[in-house]
Amino acid sequence: MATIPLTVRGAERLQAELHRLKHVERPAVINAIAEARAQGDLSENAEYDAARERQGFIEFRIGELDGTLSNAQLIDPASIDADGRVVFGATVEIEDLESGDKVTYQIVGDIEADIRANLISVSSPVARALIGKYEGDVVTVRAPSGEREYEILSIKYA
Template identity: 75%
Template sequence: MSTALPLTVSGAKRLNEELARLKSVERPAVIEAIAEARAQGDLSENAEYDAARERQGFIEARIKELEGALSNSQIIDPTTLDVDDRVVFGATVKLEDLESGDTVQYQIVGDLEADIKQNLISISSPVARGLIGKSEGDVVLIRVPSGEREFEILEVSYV
């Protein structure tokens, strides 16, 4: 029995847009590239053909991955939940590192949509697991690769 993958509304939208782009733009482009490479003749030493076929494999695998994930996902909108200002899936949390005084802001998202460069952290990450269920003003101790860190939750919002 497989469990549903949690996705935020915006994450599901981004994945659907990527799927549509792969099907309507990337797939036709790689098919055209394969046809052009085939037209050059001998396929045994045709690097363009090999590269296009490899790219086609990546595109088809990503399409299959996205279709599977989207069909097995549960879209969660935190704005519709009664959470009493607690940190839940989809929440955006502003934290202060009590040692350094630095502030960071993360949104807790599903594994498929996590991207640390955009401050989107996976629900299964140590930071997210340490924050779930906590409220504004709470101090949490979170184990990170460099050791344990104390953070104060400055703000919890649901977008």
């Protein structure tokens, strides 16, 4: 399996989720299965079926997180000699030159991307356009809605 780039903060979030699944969710679903079994006939026991389904989801997610974390390449943007360029893990403030809207994104690995938290995947069109550029540069992003131009206002490595 190939290495998976992760920010240190992203890896910490995944480890916290893994810990919660193993030490809170898994024991809770095991108890729910035991309680549902105690009710008798399992063939028409909706609680048992729901608990087993939940257990399957939890075990799948635990395996997925274990695999991701074991193949993770942790990247701390503060320790990268970026020479002022946009790199993986950088937090970049950009301005849409047409609308004047400003937005700040952190460029992260695919697994930790969350647009609601302004974490964009390194493989997204915006991140690909920003990587390697400097503060003050204007980049063109080819998106499904057409081309957009953005100016890089600031770059932080935290």
